[in-house]
Amino acid sequence: MAGPLAEKHVVLGVTGSIACYKALDLASKLVQAGALVDIIMSYGATQFVTPLAFRSITHRAVVTDQFNPDSEYSVEHVALAQQADVVVVAPATVHCIAKLALGLADDPLTTTIVAAKCPLVVAPAMDGNMYDHPATQANLATLKERGVVIAGPGTGRLASGLSGIGRLLETPELLGHISYAMGKDGDLAGRTVVISAGGTMEPLDPVRVITNHSSGKMGYAVAEAARDRGADVVLVTAPTSLADPALVKMVQVRTAEQMGEAIQEHVKNADALVMAAAVADYKPATSADQKIKKSEDDLNISLAKTEDILKSAKGNFVRVGFAAESENLVENAKAKVGSKKLDLIAANDITADGSGFGSNTNQVTLIDRDLTVEELPLLTKYDVGNRILDRVKELFRD
Numbered sequence: 001m002a003g004p005l006a007e008k009h010v011v012l013g014v015t016g017s018i019a020c021y022k023a024l025d026l027a028s029k030l031v032q033a034g035a036l037v038d039i040i041m042s043y044g045a046t047q048f049v050t051p052l053a054f055r056s057i058t059h060r061a062v063v064t065d066q067f068n069p070d071s072e073y074s075v076e077h078v079a080l081a082q083q084a085d086v087v088v089v090a091p092a093t094v095h096c097i098a099k100l101a102l103g104l105a106d107d108p109l110t111t112t113i114v115a116a117k118c119p120l121v122v123a124p125a126m127d128g129n130m131y132d133h134p135a136t137q138a139n140l141a142t143l144k145e146r147g148v149v150i151a152g153p154g155t156g157r158l159a160s161g162l163s164g165i166g167r168l169l170e171t172p173e174l175l176g177h178i179s180y181a182m183g184k185d186g187d188l189a190g191r192t193v194v195i196s197a198g199g200t201m202e203p204l205d206p207v208r209v210i211t212n213h214s215s216g217k218m219g220y221a222v223a224e225a226a227r228d229r230g231a232d233v234v235l236v237t238a239p240t241s242l243a244d245p246a247l248v249k250m251v252q253v254r255t256a257e258q259m260g261e262a263i264q265e266h267v268k269n270a271d272a273l274v275m276a277a278a279v280a281d282y283k284p285a286t287s288a289d290q291k292i293k294k295s296e297d298d299l300n301i302s303l304a305k306t307e308d309i310l311k312s313a314k315g316n317f318v319r320v321g322f323a324a325e326s327e328n329l330v331e332n333a334k335a336k337v338g339s340k341k342l343d344l345i346a347a348n349d350i351t352a353d354g355s356g357f358g359s360n361t362n363q364v365t366l367i368d369r370d371l372t373v374e375e376l377p378l379l380t381k382y383d384v385g386n387r388i389l390d391r392v393k394e395l396f397r398d
């Protein structure tokens, strides 16, 4: 199994909040992502959900007792701390956050955290007033200063029935924070990467657009891969149905023109631009203010060329394009390396099974500015992103 969590040891600390039920889903998704998950529950957490529920998901012993004579480890908290690639506390109560800020170690979770050297993610969940309390804010600031990744909380309906800040983040956002925490000092730390995604929408009138089949999955996957290696990521995206990746700066656009403007603005200080978006080459020459009415006659639409974003983007950064091709893959992609002055192109055979638009996998051939060709196998889009970023990293050295 590939992905940032595959075969990683995750210690998931669960403390006493009604949001404990969501930690079951987080544990399940971590296991599905290939992680080995050790659960440590506070006494409060065991009042909301049972250790058996977690054990049934992780297939591993759940730690609830500091002094368990039957533990498989001689010194449990030290053993778990040493194995861990990341420790996550979700949900984290006000009380647990205060203990962590003070460095207290009076239960299995806090002793493990004090003994651990790996990244720590703390996901608060509490009533809004408890979150706003100056002590809580000061404790969270202390943890942040120490390099702890604070995930959330989100805003919305709280268990009390009130609405406000204090909700535990949803599982996908928590997974994003966990991957980020593990990779934040990675090989792209200190680099800014601008990525485009999705299919632009060129309006014909207020109702109709010219667009294409891009789902955005490829661009979003490159963005997540870059984030998980420590890069600051700006994702300029045309409309998609995908959730925003956590800890990525999102810039929403619709048309090729808007995408071009946003790219130019953000690429000024960037180290690399990866254009995975399917940008319209042509747009309606005019866009009607009112809905075009049906008539007895055919309708001819005149199309105007859009500006080539990759070609016209100004600045000193590594330029990576994609080439969506349905024939003469390598030949057509090589021509684009020259015409768009690219450092690298990912030639994408959109006719191959499991490749191109909408799929979770992709098969690309990388071609660099010397026209050297490297054919990659069918990979997840996240792994394609990583293979591209490996090459981008080499180009930084050049």
Ligand code: PMT
Residues within 6 Å of the ligand: 198, 213, 214, 215, 216, 217, 218, 219, 256, 275, 276, 277, 278, 279, 280, 281, 306, 307, 308, 309, 310, 311, 320, 321, 322, 323, 324, 325, 336, 340, 348, 350, 356, 357, 358, 359
């Ligand atoms: O989004 P998914 O469903 O995951 O699908 C992924 C994908 C098939 C869209 C993606 O892998 C892909 O191939 N993206 C590039 C699609 C494309 O527009 O190819 P192109 O050959 O038309 O353009 C070549 C390059 O120039 C691309 O990097 C494109 O972003 C860029 N371009 C194109 C037109 C334009 N006006 N400005 C540009 O910068």
